[in-house]
Amino acid sequence: MKALIYDGHGADVLQYRQVDDPVPGSRDVVVRVAATTVNHLDVTQRNGWFTMPGFTLPHISGMDVAGTVVMLGEAVTAVSIGDRVVIDPSMSQVPKDSKLSGMGDLYGELGIIGANLAGGYAELCMAPETHLYPIPEKMSWHQAAMFPTVWMTAYHALFDVAELIEGESIMIHAAGSGVSMAGIQLAKNAGARVLATAGSELKCEKALALGADYACNNRETDIAAWARERTNGVGVNVVFDHVGEALWGASMFSLAPRGRLVNCGGTSGNSPVIPSLGYMYHMGLRLLGSDPFRYEEFLPAWELYCSGDFQSIADSVYPLSEGKVAQEKLLSGDFFGKIILEP
Numbered sequence: 001m002k003a004l005i006y007d008g009h010g011a012d013v014l015q016y017r018q019v020d021d022p023v024p025g026s027r028d029v030v031v032r033v034a035a036t037t038v039n040h041l042d043v044t045q046r047n048g049w050f051t052m053p054g055f056t057l058p059h060i061s062g063m064d065v066a067g068t069v070v071m072l073g074e075a076v077t078a079v080s081i082g083d084r085v086v087i088d089p090s091m092s093q094v095p096k097d098s099k100l101s102g103m104g105d106l107y108g109e110l111g112i113i114g115a116n117l118a119g120g121y122a123e124l125c126m127a128p129e130t131h132l133y134p135i136p137e138k139m140s141w142h143q144a145a146m147f148p149t150v151w152m153t154a155y156h157a158l159f160d161v162a163e164l165i166e167g168e169s170i171m172i173h174a175a176g177s178g179v180s181m182a183g184i185q186l187a188k189n190a191g192a193r194v195l196a197t198a199g200s201e202l203k204c205e206k207a208l209a210l211g212a213d214y215a216c217n218n219r220e221t222d223i224a225a226w227a228r229e230r231t232n233g234v235g236v237n238v239v240f241d242h243v244g245e246a247l248w249g250a251s252m253f254s255l256a257p258r259g260r261l262v263n264c265g266g267t268s269g270n271s272p273v274i275p276s277l278g279y280m281y282h283m284g285l286r287l288l289g290s291d292p293f294r295y296e297e298f299l300p301a302w303e304l305y306c307s308g309d310f311q312s313i314a315d316s317v318y319p320l321s322e323g324k325v326a327q328e329k330l331l332s333g334d335f336f337g338k339i340i341l342e343p
Contacts, residue, residue, distance in 0.1 A: 002343065003122035004323040007058035009048030016321045019060075022118065022126035025099035029079055029129050030071035031087065035145035036062040036120030036320075037178070038339040040267055043327050045115070050270075054103060054116035062120030062341070063089045063113060066135060066144035070124070073098075078129040086144045086302070087120075088131040089113035090152075093295040098128040110292050120145075121323060123343045133302050146312035146338045147305055150178035153264055154186055155301040156293035157240060162262045166191030168237040171227055171254055173197050173247055174267070175207035175215060176336040178312070183240050184210050185310050192238075195230055197223060197247075199333065206336055210311065224253035235259060245269030252276075257283050264290035313337030 001021050006013040024030050042061040044050045065087040069079050075097060079085060091111035094101040103111035113119050113127060135144045158164045164187060172183045175198040187194050188211040196212035198204050204215035214230050216223065227236050235256035241247060244266030251261050252275060266272075274280060280287075293301075304310075315335040318326040320343045330339055 001123040002320070003060050004320055005058050005060050005121070006046055009046065011047065012324075013046060014324045016323070019122070022124055024071055024073040024126055025097055026073040026075040027095045027098045027128055027130070028073045028100065028126050029069055029076055029132055031065060031067040031085060031125050031127065031132075032070045033065055033120050033123060033125050033343050034067040034141040036066075036341050036343075037064040037145055037149070038323075038326050038330050038341060039063055039149050040265065040330065041115060043331055046327070052112065052116045054111060056116070060118040060121050061114050062122070062125070063115060064145045064148045065089070065113065065120035065125045065127070066141050067125070069132070073129070076129045079132050083132075084135040085132040086135055086147060087113060087125065087127045088133065088295070088298045089115070089119070089148055090292055090295065090298070091117065091128075091131070092292075093130070094128050095130060099126070100128055112292075121320060121341065133299065136306050139306065142314050142317070142340055143312050145340065146178065146314065147302065150338065151182040151186075151305055151312075152293045152298060152301055153179045153290070154183040154240070156297055157262050157264050157290035158183060158186055158190070158238075160293070160297065161288050161290045162238045162240070162260050164190060164192055164238055169193040169195065169231055170238040170240060171195040171197065171223075171236045171251070172212070172240045173218065173243045173251070174199075175212065176200075176203040177242070178338040179242060179264070180240070181210055181311075181313060181337060184212050188212075189308060189310075195227055195236060197221075203336055218247060223247065223250040227254035231256070238262060242266070243268045245272045248272030249275040252280065252285060255283065255285055258285070259283070260286045260288055262288045262290050314340050316340070317342060
């Protein structure tokens with residue numbers, strides 16, 4: 001098969017070349033990839049800025065995979081050749097007779113397709129039968145491929161970690177990103193009031209079109225003052241953040257008493273400064289890291305996505321051979337939604 005692979009770190013290490021086809025274990029399935037997406041982790045690991053525990057070289061990225069089943073292990077019963085499926089990339093609760101078993105279930109030892117296991121930047125991708133879910137007939141490959149990483153990240157962070165409930169208010173940063181677009185829609189669906197921030201007026205307009213109640217340009221606005229103005233001086237109950245360093249202080253000062261700041265990334269830097277410990281403890285603020293989603297969360301989130309009136313927006317589509325160009329577009333910040341690769 002052809003794959004986009006690298007065996008060293010840096011800006012120019014990606015190689016589009018022939019590699020060995022995956023050979024399934026008895027409970028594994030091989031999927032012909034129809035679409036995958038570009039995520040920040042792909043670039044972070046390629047450049048060597050950060051690598052997941054268990055990461056090894058050479059590596060094939062791509063945590064989001066939608067495609068067609070083309071090969072079955074001898075004990076597979078859950079799917080058939082020709083089935084259209086999306087893959088849950090988080091390898092917890094993997095059956096022992098899968099070649100992808102043996103890593104820990106959560107936290108530092110979790111196996112993740114495309115992160116520390118071979119992913120979707122290839123013509124073929126292998127996964128255990130327990131981690132494949134049927135794609136509705138009317139759903140496109142792109143809509144399916146845009147689900148796993150960003151929608152599961154948002155779903156887990158909002159409901160399992162932040163415990164967001166109906167009637168609360170939430171501020172969501174980087175509204176032009178896939179995970180924030182998912183967060184806006186999930187929060188609105190849950191009955192929350194959504195304040196979105198983004199780095200341009202155009203992205204703010206698009207966030208409002210997705211259902212945000214308010215939106216502001218975070219490069220030109222005092223975010224904390226704006227949040228309090230929109231909440232009658234109280235502040236928001238939750239901040240959902242994956243920007244990190246650049247907006248950390250503003251996020252803290254935007255929170256209501258006993259508010260929760262939930263973080264799942266640091267695209268602007270990983271060394272934020274807590275501006276005031278006194279403010280944090282007097283206000284009873286909670287700083288929460290959003291850990292990997294759990295195996296049992298995937299199915300209800302996928303069913304919600306398939307049945308609800310949700311949108312995943314594709315910014316652009318590239319052939320897999322142009323994956324480096326697609327990754328550089330991600331780094332530029334000049335996008336709204338997901339960047340898709342097609343083998």
